[in-house]
Amino acid sequence: MVLSREEVLHVAQLARLSLEEAEVDLFTRQLNDILEYVAALQAVDTTGVPPMTHVVPVWNVFREDAVTGSLPREEGLANAPAREEGTFVVPRII
Amino acid sequence: MTDDLTRLSISALAPLLARREVSPVEAARAYLDAIAARDPEIHAYLTVDVEGALAQAQAAEARLARGEGGPLTGIPLALKDVLATKGLRTTCASRILENFVPPFDATVCSRLRQAGAVFLGKVNMDEFAMGSSTENSAFGITRNPWHRDCIPGGSSGGSAAAVAAHLCAGSLGSDTGGSIRQPASHCGVVGLKPTYGRVSRYGLVAYASSLDQIGPVAKEVRDAALLLQAIAGHDPRDSTSIPAPVPDYLENLGREIKGLKIGVPREYFGAGLDPEVETAVRAALRTLEGLGADLMEVSLPHTPYAVAAYYIIAMAEASSNLARYDGVKYGFRAPGGNLLEMYAATRTQGFGQEVRRRIMLGTYTLSAGYYEAYYRKASQVRTLIRRDFDAAFASCALLATPVAPTPAFKIGEKTDDPLTMYLSDIFTISANLAGIPGISVPCGLSREGLPIGLQLLGPPLGEAEVLQAAYAFEQATEFHRCQPALA
Numbered sequence: 001m002v003l004s005r006e007e008v009l010h011v012a013q014l015a016r017l018s019l020e021e022a023e024v025d026l027f028t029r030q031l032n033d034i035l036e037y038v039a040a041l042q043a044v045d046t047t048g049v050p051p052m053t054h055v056v057p058v059w060n061v062f063r064e065d066a067v068t069g070s071l072p073r074e075e076g077l078a079n080a081p082a083r084e085e086g087t088f089v090v091p092r093i094i
Numbered sequence: 095m096t097d098d099l100t101r102l103s104i105s106a107l108a109p110l111l112a113r114r115e116v117s118p119v120e121a122a123r124a125y126l127d128a129i130a131a132r133d134p135e136i137h138a139y140l141t142v143d144v145e146g147a148l149a150q151a152q153a154a155e156a157r158l159a160r161g162e163g164g165p166l167t168g169i170p171l172a173l174k175d176v177l178a179t180k181g182l183r184t185t186c187a188s189r190i191l192e193n194f195v196p197p198f199d200a201t202v203c204s205r206l207r208q209a210g211a212v213f214l215g216k217v218n219m220d221e222f223a224m225g226s227s228t229e230n231s232a233f234g235i236t237r238n239p240w241h242r243d244c245i246p247g248g249s250s251g252g253s254a255a256a257v258a259a260h261l262c263a264g265s266l267g268s269d270t271g272g273s274i275r276q277p278a279s280h281c282g283v284v285g286l287k288p289t290y291g292r293v294s295r296y297g298l299v300a301y302a303s304s305l306d307q308i309g310p311v312a313k314e315v316r317d318a319a320l321l322l323q324a325i326a327g328h329d330p331r332d333s334t335s336i337p338a339p340v341p342d343y344l345e346n347l348g349r350e351i352k353g354l355k356i357g358v359p360r361e362y363f364g365a366g367l368d369p370e371v372e373t374a375v376r377a378a379l380r381t382l383e384g385l386g387a388d389l390m391e392v393s394l395p396h397t398p399y400a401v402a403a404y405y406i407i408a409m410a411e412a413s414s415n416l417a418r419y420d421g422v423k424y425g426f427r428a429p430g431g432n433l434l435e436m437y438a439a440t441r442t443q444g445f446g447q448e449v450r451r452r453i454m455l456g457t458y459t460l461s462a463g464y465y466e467a468y469y470r471k472a473s474q475v476r477t478l479i480r481r482d483f484d485a486a487f488a489s490c491a492l493l494a495t496p497v498a499p500t501p502a503f504k505i506g507e508k509t510d511d512p513l514t515m516y517l518s519d520i521f522t523i524s525a526n527l528a529g530i531p532g533i534s535v536p537c538g539l540s541r542e543g544l545p546i547g548l549q550l551l552g553p554p555l556g557e558a559e560v561l562q563a564a565y566a567f568e569q570a571t572e573f574h575r576c577q578p579a580l581a
Contacts, residue, residue, distance in 0.1 A: 003458065007458075008454070011454050011457050011458045011461065012454060014457050014461060015413065015441075015450075015453050015454055015457040016417075016420070016434075016437040016438050016441050017438060017441050017442050017445075017450055017453065017454065018438040018439065018442045019442075023447075027450075027451060027454060030451060030512055030513075031451070031454060031455055031458070033512075033513050034405065034455060034512065034513055034516075035455075037401075037402060037513055038402040038403075038405060038406055038468070038472075040398075040399060040402050041399055041402050041403060041406070041471050041472060041475055042467075042471070044396070044399055044471075044474075044475050044478065046471060046474035046475060046478070049474040049477050049478060050474070050477055051470055051473030051474050051476070051477065052473055052474075052476040052477040052480055052527075053304055053473070054290065054291065054304070054334060054529065055289060055290045055291065055480070055528065055529025055530065055554045056289070056290075056291055056336050056338075056529070056554055056555070058291065058333065058334060058335075058336065058337070061333040063330060071197055071198070075197040076197065076423075078195070078197060079193075079194055079195060079197075079423070079424035079425070080422070080423055080424060081421055081422070081424075081425070081426070081427035082427065088422055088423055090422055090433055090436070091431060091432050091433045091435075091436050092432060092433070093432070093433045
């Protein structure tokens, strides 16, 4: 096993997810299955091989620093679960 | 008669609209009636926009009456629910976006609107495009029109099922690891994944940003070319879109493929390939040979590592992209608790299990100390996979392979075992890793009457040649005329 039950709980916390008891066991088993499968990559010699990001590399994409239209506040807030006086409202932090 | 309209391809409907023998409103109504009658059984649609479709159809009618418009003016289309449509609910088949109404259009949607297309509605998918069967939708499964107990494929299962069941004239899907080509194969329709960067991703809800690409699902190859023509091209709003000119994708259709060198990668015909799929694809290779193509065996030696590299990259990028769903600016918010409790409750209740599994795995592989071993390693293997294709395309113009290792499987068959589900993408994933274009065209039926697809892959920006060969194959065979039995 690559990943312990405790690590699964830690990762869930990093990902801002809360797992039910039964799901901790299920995910521990399934994530380990997947990690065991992908461990096959370690056998590939990648010495000196650069990582790939784009099929046709597009470097340094610039645009004019010009002021253009943006979303009106009302439209930007239209999908908010909670709003007040033109702002997003979140639960108390401190 | 009106139901017959729905059987027409875009290429057959467009001249009727242009000559004003059929009006766009008539065409839209025919499809809306077909959806009302037949979609309850298939469940391809998540949202049907009757009012919007009829308004767009009327606008198209006015345009055609003025003698304006083009080949897509008045054509009724369905959009995968991963594409932002201004003013029309866009859910990604997720509870977390159940009531999300985008304030803007995806670039592909605005381009189709400019072309005068009519949007019938939004179609089903695996939640956030994560899946191969459309079973991961939070809003119910979609059934394969050919066999109602089977999956339509995924993640663009709604698109493929809607096209196959004549519930739209054509559709747009998205393909991160085969999500256009595999459902097209399973539903007996045409699906094209363009070169990464050929089509703007602006307004496509992100899953794995370095792999995602939008493309057409269509009844025929010519229709796929028409749709690609409308959506391809550079977009300043997507800095990864390629600033290369867009060729005429219809120009090559009908040109012969005599002397075209087509590579057959030996790694795609090994263990795990269903014998019926192999028989159909081998027969398709003989058809291509009969059309004058030169077949040659090639090798893509890093193929066995593609699924592993893909899932590491896709899940890592997904975990980062989906961090934005926090119940603050849009989407679902779970009630109660402090800020951190709200985040966790929102994400836990809002995301389905497969999405949470991928976020977990991606978070782990990107967490401190693991980046080098996983994401970086997978991105290096990705370079090797790309080099395999470069070497193959040095000696041949296209590659021909199966799309999926089996015909459509039964609903529920693989839902308990995510890894087995991932392996069903084995022949489509490499094209996303390498960024190259690929198409699925119908090439046979299994004994059970399920469609089988042939995949043709081309070099970067080789869409015109891919379409040319797919069209030649389609015109030489009868498979695209096979239709599912519809009530």
